[in-house]
Amino acid sequence: MSMNARHGFYVKNLALTNFCVWVLIVVSVSIGGCSKGTKEYYPSADFEECETVYVGWSTATPDFTKDLVKTLSIYEHVTLVYDGGKKNEKKIQNDLLQEGVDLKNIDFLSLEIPKASFWLRDHFPVFLYDKKGREKLLLMNRYPEGDWLMKKFPFKSKTRLSGNDLFRSIGGAREFNGKGTVILVRQYEKYINADCFTDQIEFYYKNAFNQTNIIWLNKGLVTDESKGGIDGDFYYEFAGTNGHVDEFCRFVNDSTVLLAEVDSILASTDELMHETYLRMEENYQILQNARLQDGRKINIVRVPVAPIILGENGTRNGEKKLSVLVSSYLNFLITDKVIVLPSYDNYVDSSGSYQKADEKTASVFKKLAPNHKIVFCDAYKLNASGGGFHCVSYNKTRKRKCS
Template sequence: MACTSGKIKNYTVPSEFEKQEYIWLSWVESGFLGGEPFYTTIVQAIKEIHPYVKVKILYGPQLQYDSAQLHKKIIDALVKEKIDTGNVELFYNEKAFGAIQDPGPVFLRNQNGELAIADFKYNHPDKRSQQIDQNVAKQMSLPMISSSMVSEGGAWQTNGNGTMILVESVELDRNKKMNKKQIEDEYKKVLGVTKIIWLRNGLKEEEWGKMENGIYGIGTGGHIDEFCRFVNDTTILLAAIDVKDTVGNIVSKESFERMEHNFSILNHSKTADGKSLRIIRLPAGPLLTKKLLYGKLSNDEKSWFDDLSSDSVEFYLATGYMNFVIANEVVVTARFWKQGLPYEIRQRDEKAREILEKAFQGRMIVQIDCMPLHHDGAGLHCHSRNQPVKK
């Protein structure tokens, strides 16, 4: 049985660029805000990932399907795409959930190679979604280290060697009764990190609510996995906004200023073992929007919009190349160009790929269509979880 204990010692959080045993992905039959069903992207991700690392699919009853029916539907879909189901396992949860990066299992490991799960609080109206990590710990018979602090997996990055990067606007918003020192202490206790680097804000278009230009944000609210990621112990990828994109665009201008401020912080920071960071700039995704009739939205979709001034709503899609999954020998990220779109978007896709190939030398870079997930204010990393190998 899984146990909850604050006295379990010597567990630390591994990095995502280390050897992984599984990549967890979520299976959701529906889409959001006019997007295609999430699973259409997940199937393509599995095709690219499963030759290099085993995959676990978190699923639950949804739409007209019960557990057994959906289990069969998933397997049939994988077989149709010629995916080796021997490298894929299905994990049942009482409630389906898309962006499992946030409430999903945070795997810890000790020096003996034993795994545990960090169980943070997650704000969600459905208790079954709050308890995904607890369910995983129970079914895998893993111990848990629990915390009452709210933490969303996509909101932080670690290098597996003691260094953690947090975003001030996110952490203080989710934990309004805690200060930065208290938040630091809790992460150090639960995850075994020893050095915290604080960035101030994420991308402007990732914020929630109506912006000055009348367009809404539905993104992550500032999660770091949209703009800053570890490549290795000392190398960081940081989003770059092209100066020409800021002309006459108050949103891009604000994002530019925020990313340059983050660059300055990282440029003057050191890792837990005193090493300077190497910073590689990766182009931000194209700033794309979608417009829908408000009256045709579901109640859940409508909850993202207030202060309406017309019968339609326009919102930013959570585009970007930073929301990638590192799956051993392959890194899977997004592409945006399609027939009929401006050639500049194709050039941006190609530039992002080239930079990622140089950053992740020895790994293959694959770009897939993640647009269904961007309609969810998310990306591929948001809909995934890494499970490290046992050493």
């Protein structure tokens, strides 16, 4: 139905539809799941003490997975999640052994689903904990991988969020501090939950995850959008998520947020960086005025924005097609022992605007987390696919009591 042709009718029906959806949400949550099934259970944060890190094995880009697993398994236990059944496990083990990976700190979990997604952050069930340290699994979305994992995990307590045909939540789009505060992005939530009002979205987060404090940022990185456009002789293709928070804003402890920053000189010379600069400064003002769940101000630390990296991706209508990679230093993997950062120095002019970008970023993290090991891994192929280290991993926190 055209909004221009029947604007009045469209708005009235949209309001009626949303009212019906809202009633359905309240009924399904109150009776079927959230308040009853997950009451007093809370999600942990990535930086807490880690039991294992689940990592998705990519058959399309195995090299980056091998590098990530090799690096991470030195410091943390890794559970490698792969598709294709047990027959692939031996091959993957041999590939890792050839790279010098010690398998003693690695378990293997076979997702017996053809072409299963390695983007674990999207479809993985959420681990929740109550004040006594008891665990519960919560499945938010109807991904086949998530359904399979719910059956696979030996948890006595499992919950599927009722009414989730109306509401969706993706791991990379929500950032928890583990104490009751979650950061969301309007751009993405309105994209994935187009039929929900803001208060409906908040209702789900407060009831499903027991979050008492929601901070709304407006927009994410320009390079993380999903769009395309012609500029001169080239067609530029953006293959991002339309605003996942883990690309530009992350908690590193329960009161400190890292936020991407564009240098003012760089913003004045690059159109994409100028728009990203405006968005990040707006988000900075929001965070400055926001408060944590206990009323404290947020400690905001700025991290240099990653370089814009282009990759050739065939042609479109005779024009060379260039992919704008979803490059970001904030799509990192963090545990209580190690921080794995993406490296970009090999893909930019070392004498240009991004000179020593990796080194500058590492210095920020070393000051913030002096007891963590800071390591870099190449993320080019992963960024070209539309994500980063955080997207292909999921932390399983050790049993802990919520405060």
